[in-house]
Amino acid sequence: MRFKQILFSTLLFISISSITYAQVFLEDGKVKLSVSPGENVTGKLILHNTSDENVNMKVYWEDFVYKPPYDGSKDFLPRGTGSYSAANWVNISTKTLMFGPFAKRTISYSINVPDDIRQGHYGVLFFENAEKQIDSTRGIHIVTRVGCLFFIEPKEKNKKVDLKGFEFTGKELTASFTNLGNVILIPDGTFYVIDQDGMVFDRGEISKIYLPPDKSADYGLTLNRDLDPGTYTLVMTVTLEDDDIFVKEIDFEKNYSSGFNIIAIRD
């Protein structure tokens, strides 16, 4: 009898513990489009209700901008107020969504690209839990939302970069990365270090940045291994998506006393 009571209590606790907000899963967290002036682009997004409850959602557009230190942090802004807003081009098939338990829904979007698109335009489509709370006059109301980022960029992209001011601070190598192009750049970089004998001594990844046009950010890496005194070459390979790649070779020396000195930089 006591075993049954314990079992019942356990099951009751589990069932109470599993009460959660209705959950929504968005298949595409990012839509990246290369568009031509005057083009009409259509597409679909797929959402899943991963819970056993009904879900009601609000669907709306906002602008977003990456903000310093450009590590992926964003500011979400009312539609039409961002520097590179696409709010007036985008039409969404619905403003509300109702899901049954474990249901899947498809949302259509249509984008009318203007004739004079010269730079990337960006925004986020939010899906927000629209459940009413029993008493919202007291305490803290919780709102959850999941967003799909839209990158709407011209086919004629300019990905000009200025990478300068290389400097070692201990084992960290940093430079100033400036985006001189017309689209957001998310450089994906790797590096390796070769010694005087041409042997690879160290390798790793370069921290990602998310850089809007006309902005600069610190771009850096940290050596993983302790280097013996001597001269080395560090090779940075940076991909700017769409197979745009650039390489920097940095000759440097490690001294007993003064740490790291940069000798030469080559493209």
Add this chain to the structure above:
Amino acid sequence: MKKVALSITVLLGLTLIFTPVNRADVVDFLVSATIPTASGVSIVATQVDSASNVFGVTVTALNFDPMVFNSNLGIWLPNHYFAIDVGVTSGVGSTAVTVKYTEGAKPTGQVNGLGWKSTATFVKITGPDDDQTETDLISHGPKQLLRDLAGGEQFTGAELSGGFLRVYVGIFPGDDQTILDQLGEPFTNADVPGNYNGVLTITATVA
């Protein structure tokens, strides 16, 4: 003997004839799969007993009632606080979380709202359910007044990798000098009676 030589010749001929055909049968199949940059968020908010720190029922709003007057401290406090667990789901790329507070209503004549009188403490939870480890997210406070989240506190996918974000939300009891220095204040009899509220918005997007 002639038959043997003839058989070998025929076999060699057939081998030569069919060898190119067999080679043509070898086809390389490209095996590929594309996982989209998916994004999802799940929230579980749980009421926690202030005295025992035992987790209780899950909730859909953070209601601090009933507030009880503590005559020793001269402040109003609830007997509970809340833990909000924020789980994110990602495909390729990582999902970032933003926690933002928006001040709501307060009684007429009241100067400072709920955002001045409540705090959020950010920790990362790792490990299995029965042996969880909490790590303070120092770069986010880890404790902040809710009013200081008006600009949105952002957590990158890398920060939350291998675990999930837990946010403890409670009424400030006036026991933390750092929060007092940030102009935090407990509820006292100097505050105007009535309803106080606000909105905590939790946003998940890929980076």
